[in-house]
Amino acid sequence: MEIHDATFISGATHLKQMPPPSFAEIAFAGRSNVGKSSLINTLVARKRLVRTSSKPGCTRAINIFRVRTREAVLDFVDLPGYGYAQRSKAERASWGPLIEGFLRDRPGLRSVVVIIDIRRGLQDDDRQLLKFIDSTRPSALVVATKLDKVPKSKQRFELSKLQKAAGVPVYGFSSVTGVGRDELWRTLLREASISQGEA
Ligand code: GTP
Ligand code: MG
Numbered sequence: 001m002e003i004h005d006a007t008f009i010s011g012a013t014h015l016k017q018m019p020p021p022s023f024a025e026i027a028f029a030g031r032s033n034v035g036k037s038s039l040i041n042t043l044v045a046r047k048r049l050v051r052t053s054s055k056p057g058c059t060r061a062i063n064i065f066r067v068r069t070r071e072a073v074l075d076f077v078d079l080p081g082y083g084y085a086q087r088s089k090a091e092r093a094s095w096g097p098l099i100e101g102f103l104r105d106r107p108g109l110r111s112v113v114v115i116i117d118i119r120r121g122l123q124d125d126d127r128q129l130l131k132f133i134d135s136t137r138p139s140a141l142v143v144a145t146k147l148d149k150v151p152k153s154k155q156r157f158e159l160s161k162l163q164k165a166a167g168v169p170v171y172g173f174s175s176v177t178g179v180g181r182d183e184l185w186r187t188l189l190r191e192a193s194i195s196q197g198e199a
Contacts (some may be wrong), residue, residue, distance in 0.1 A: 001185040005068040009075065011061040015101045018062065021108030024192040025064075025075045027133045027138070028131060029099065030115030032081030035145040038175035039115060040065065040076050042187065050078055074192050077102075077109075083125045090144060096122040100132060109138045110120055111191035118144040118172070122165045130166060139191060143184065148174040 009059055012018045025098050028036045037050040044067050063078040103112060116126060133140040144162050147155060155172060163170040171187065173180035 001043075001045075001069055001182060003044050003046075003069055004051050005066075006046050007065050007066050008049065009064040011063045011175055013061045013098070015098065015105070018102075018106075019064070021075070021106065023066065023073050023075045023108070025077050025106065025109045026188055026192060027077040027079055027103065027106075027109060028108060028115060029079045029103075029114045030081060031083040031117070031123065031125065034081065034108065034117050036081065036115050037078055039143065039173060040078055042173075042175040042178060042181055043067075043188075044076070045116055049174055051093065062098065072189060074188075075108075082129070083123065103133060103138065104136050108195065111188065112138050112140045113188075114140055114145050114166075114168075115143050115145055116166075117146050118150050118155075118162070119146060121158075121162060130168065140168050141187065141191070142170045143173045143180075144169055144170055145173045145175060147179060148176045149166075149173045160198050166184075 010019055028040060040050045041047060041052065043084050049065060050063065060080050062080065065076045065078070067074055069074055079102070103109070110111040114129055115128060116122060127182065130140055142162065144159060150158055159170055159172050171180055171184050173184060
């Protein structure tokens with residue numbers, strides 16, 4: 001996948017601050033520090049479009065990035081990570097509604113990518129999120145990232161275990177090696193219903 005352009009559009013800590021949707025949107029959600037921002041950078045082949053951090057809790061706003069490829073223009077939405085206990089109570093209380101409100105009410109949202117650390121598997125809050133998405137419009141898929149951390153001989157087993165637990169399609173990925181990038185792109189374009197030549 002060749003990326004012509006990838007730019008930051010806006011960041012919002014309240015739904016009211018969000019610009020109206022202009023293109024098909026794909027949202028990326030997952031526990032804090034799971035590798036959401038790294039995955040977006042890998043997909044768009046930019047090292048530092050999205051800020052990443054070894055400290056959990058780096059992404060605190062809903063950030064929108066516009067991505068232009070030969071086939072399509074679409075918006076990637078980096079959601080704040082959940083499940084990070086060390087944030088203040090008030091901060092944590094404001095994110096549930098922010099993420100849920102976005103997933104429920106955002107017109108133009110086509111698909112939600114729920115990112116899981118392959119070494120940790122599905123946690124309670126991931127399950128809750130998948131259940132929540134199931135009750136709203138957009139489709140969900142799971143990306144199991146940090147695949148490079150699991151020995152090759154165990155990867156297939158871990159992925160099929162996760163597939164059973166999640167009940168939605170699971171794609172293996174690594175932001176370090178780039179494995180899974182092409183397949184995920186094909187899936188996302190399909191989810192966004194963008195066929196070749198459109199946009
Ligand atoms: P928050 O914004 O804090 O919720 O985190 P995030 O989910 O955006 O994670 P981020 O992309 O900032 O990555 C967190 C840490 O995991 C960083 O140290 C990354 O370098 C590392 N990391 C991300 N993806 C991978 C991967 O595929 N493999 C390995 N080995 N490390 C990764
Ligand atoms: Mg992040």
